[in-house]
Amino acid sequence: MKWIESHPQTEGKPRTGSLHTEAGIVETPNFMPVGTRGSVRGLSSDVLSRAGTEILLVNLFHLWLRPGERILKGAGGIRPFMGWKGPVLSDSGGFQILSLKERRKVSEEGVHFQSPYDGSSVFLSPEEVVRFSEEIGVTIAMVLDHLVSPEEGTGKNREALERTLRWAKRSLDARESVEGEMALFGIVQGGLDPELRQFCARELSGMTGLSGTIFDGYGIGGLGIGETPEERVSLVAAAIEPLPRNKPRYLMGVGYPEDLIQAVGEGVDLFDCVLPTRNARNGMLFTRSGRLIIRNAKYGEDFGPIDETCSCQTCQSYSRAYLHHLFRTGEMLGPVLNTIHNVTFYLSLMKEMREQLVMGTFSRWKNHMLTHMNSRGNNE
Amino acid sequence: MKWIESHPQTEGKPRTGSLHTEAGIVETPNFMPVGTRGSVRGLSSDVLSRAGTEILLVNLFHLWLRPGERILKGAGGIRPFMGWKGPVLSDSGGFQILSLKERRKVSEEGVHFQSPYDGSSVFLSPEEVVRFSEEIGVTIAMVLDHLVSPEEGTGKNREALERTLRWAKRSLDARESVEGEMALFGIVQGGLDPELRQFCARELSGMTGLSGTIFDGYGIGGLGIGETPEERVSLVAAAIEPLPRNKPRYLMGVGYPEDLIQAVGEGVDLFDCVLPTRNARNGMLFTRSGRLIIRNAKYGEDFGPIDETCSCQTCQSYSRAYLHHLFRTGEMLGPVLNTIHNVTFYLSLMKEMREQLVMGTFSRWKNHMLTHMNSRGNNE
Ligand SMILES: [Zn+2]
Ligand SMILES: [Zn+2]
Numbered sequence: 001m002k003w004i005e006s007h008p009q010t011e012g013k014p015r016t017g018s019l020h021t022e023a024g025i026v027e028t029p030n031f032m033p034v035g036t037r038g039s040v041r042g043l044s045s046d047v048l049s050r051a052g053t054e055i056l057l058v059n060l061f062h063l064w065l066r067p068g069e070r071i072l073k074g075a076g077g078i079r080p081f082m083g084w085k086g087p088v089l090s091d092s093g094g095f096q097i098l099s100l101k102e103r104r105k106v107s108e109e110g111v112h113f114q115s116p117y118d119g120s121s122v123f124l125s126p127e128e129v130v131r132f133s134e135e136i137g138v139t140i141a142m143v144l145d146h147l148v149s150p151e152e153g154t155g156k157n158r159e160a161l162e163r164t165l166r167w168a169k170r171s172l173d174a175r176e177s178v179e180g181e182m183a184l185f186g187i188v189q190g191g192l193d194p195e196l197r198q199f200c201a202r203e204l205s206g207m208t209g210l211s212g213t214i215f216d217g218y219g220i221g222g223l224g225i226g227e228t229p230e231e232r233v234s235l236v237a238a239a240i241e242p243l244p245r246n247k248p249r250y251l252m253g254v255g256y257p258e259d260l261i262q263a264v265g266e267g268v269d270l271f272d273c274v275l276p277t278r279n280a281r282n283g284m285l286f287t288r289s290g291r292l293i294i295r296n297a298k299y300g301e302d303f304g305p306i307d308e309t310c311s312c313q314t315c316q317s318y319s320r321a322y323l324h325h326l327f328r329t330g331e332m333l334g335p336v337l338n339t340i341h342n343v344t345f346y347l348s349l350m351k352e353m354r355e356q357l358v359m360g361t362f363s364r365w366k367n368h369m370l371t372h373m374n375s376r377g378n379n380e
Numbered sequence: 381m382k383w384i385e386s387h388p389q390t391e392g393k394p395r396t397g398s399l400h401t402e403a404g405i406v407e408t409p410n411f412m413p414v415g416t417r418g419s420v421r422g423l424s425s426d427v428l429s430r431a432g433t434e435i436l437l438v439n440l441f442h443l444w445l446r447p448g449e450r451i452l453k454g455a456g457g458i459r460p461f462m463g464w465k466g467p468v469l470s471d472s473g474g475f476q477i478l479s480l481k482e483r484r485k486v487s488e489e490g491v492h493f494q495s496p497y498d499g500s501s502v503f504l505s506p507e508e509v510v511r512f513s514e515e516i517g518v519t520i521a522m523v524l525d526h527l528v529s530p531e532e533g534t535g536k537n538r539e540a541l542e543r544t545l546r547w548a549k550r551s552l553d554a555r556e557s558v559e560g561e562m563a564l565f566g567i568v569q570g571g572l573d574p575e576l577r578q579f580c581a582r583e584l585s586g587m588t589g590l591s592g593t594i595f596d597g598y599g600i601g602g603l604g605i606g607e608t609p610e611e612r613v614s615l616v617a618a619a620i621e622p623l624p625r626n627k628p629r630y631l632m633g634v635g636y637p638e639d640l641i642q643a644v645g646e647g648v649d650l651f652d653c654v655l656p657t658r659n660a661r662n663g664m665l666f667t668r669s670g671r672l673i674i675r676n677a678k679y680g681e682d683f684g685p686i687d688e689t690c691s692c693q694t695c696q697s698y699s700r701a702y703l704h705h706l707f708r709t710g711e712m713l714g715p716v717l718n719t720i721h722n723v724t725f726y727l728s729l730m731k732e733m734r735e736q737l738v739m740g741t742f743s744r745w746k747n748h749m750l751t752h753m754n755s756r757g758n759n760e
Contacts, residue, residue, distance in 0.1 A: 037705075037709045037711055038702075038706075038711075039706055039711045039712075041711075041712055042422060042713050042716050043713065044693060044694075044697070044713065044716070044717065045697060046693060066708060067680065067705045070681070071680060071681055074681055074701070075683055075699060075701060081699070081701070081702055082702070083697035083698050083702070300447065301450070301451055301454055303454060303455055313424060313426060314424075317424070317425060317426070317463035318463050319455060319461070321447070321451055321454070321455060322455070322461055322463070324447075325417075325418065325446065325447045325451070326418075326419055328447075329446055331417055331418075331421075332419075332422040332712070332715065332716070333419040333420070333421070333423065333424065334419075335712065336422050336424070336712070336716060
């Protein structure tokens, strides 16, 4: 895998580029719709492509439990299984160490999980994550990291960070022992401490496997779970500063459109987030002027599209009044059409950022957008 | 509206034709996916078109309650509201007289319903159904009929039938007083008594409005609610026999693929049924050899498509194993992909029947299909 910077920027940190993977090219900056269990909320791969999707995210931990390795290998890998021809990035299970806190035990060797499906015991190690990702044909694998809540305090966070670094090294070693072209990303942790973030990023940047290979890119993890948007921007900046310019950076699990715009300003290349898909189910739609809650009575007789400027299938064929009706009657088409819009909105926003970057007008555009957009708050 | 018989048949009762409506042409025999509340379970109109849909069914009673006349008119009618360019047939609410038995009171004037949404009182009369259908831009409206369960006995059924006929006459009169091109179908009732069916069909065939207009087609109602498939065939035959050959016949709410094949053999032109959409949600899929229950463990490692001969988006891109996985993990994409398949399966079956009819091989094909298909029973 190779990331090639294009149109070298005059504006400093932000950049455009293309990620050349064995499964296709991804223009960056870009956004990955979330298909945790191997599907993106009601959208077929065909609909995802038409929404502009170039790369999907799946979760290794969930796929390991269901459908499991034998079936994924039987299908020829996760991509044929999902009917998705483009590249796939797999999150490792590090977030589940945090979210399934009652159901896991972390040791130096790895993590023992209790399956949320049937209570059976499963063991994930850095080596196992690399092996499994490669076996099921993932394009880019994230290493297994040890994520703890910032609230656990400096001691625990420092400890987790050091373990994350030891696991990162073991992951690099493991990758050298498997066949294939799979790319591997390290993950910068360090909680809310910019210095810890820088330390971690520096360590990962200089890290090599037994045969001297390095990471193909870097995730920035553990954000979007409590810090303010302002804290987030400086933590992202701190994490990026020591990273090599010629490798892609991926801000994990973040965030609202404004967060993406700000993070691109700091030099982030890749994103994923459940917001566009999860909120679509609840009728929360993103627009250029902020969010729109489709259940609100005023949309019942509003015959315009969700967003006048949106070219998605939903905005081309359906009105706010129709989506309001689908929400009120509980029709499944509602979440489907809402998801098409939200995913398209995120992907169009990324495309617009790439264009603004190429034109050298990103920074002015960014300020304009941040002034006029209000997605985080409720402007209803 | 005009139905024109094509390729006059050498095989007697079954026939092919084309229904020329103000919203487009429908080749017959054909099947209408059910969009009761203005949407077909998770399928956008684009997906419906690609599945081969030529005409949709909606339910006037449900649309009257939600979103209601003002909004439907504001949207420019039910078709723009749904984003559907083709013709739309509206069921009147007659079935709701039966299914919402506790919530309605029938008088000679019409039916008082209690809204299942908010308990408010609503009144449907034959005239109101015609007026409302026309106002919201329905292509083909079914008259309001009085449907009672066959179990209610001969007296009640006879009484309901006579009311149905008086209401049919009032509907014809009402249609003459509204502007526009909307087609109106009468409905043959008569429960499980072939002679009552024939009587009703004869009455409707000769019925004219004040200015001499007649029905544009005929529904056959009150079936698919308890009779055996054999009883159904002879009741359909009895109902059709007195109907004019040059008008389309629509068998309402029926049924399994075998039922459709048999009914086409008796000269039915149009169908609707919730089976393909409702069963898709529960993972029941139709195939040429019968039904397939996707949750069954054996499909977990079956990497073939649902049906080798199906050209739907689902069968082209996804395996039984993937659909099984979606079912087990409760992913919304499961019902969506299942519905695409089932709807395509029904529509392809209709297309195949049209082709067999044109070739003059329908009767042999029908016998072959009825011998080899087992959709009604459980062949798992
Ligand atoms: Zn849109
Ligand atoms: Zn299919």
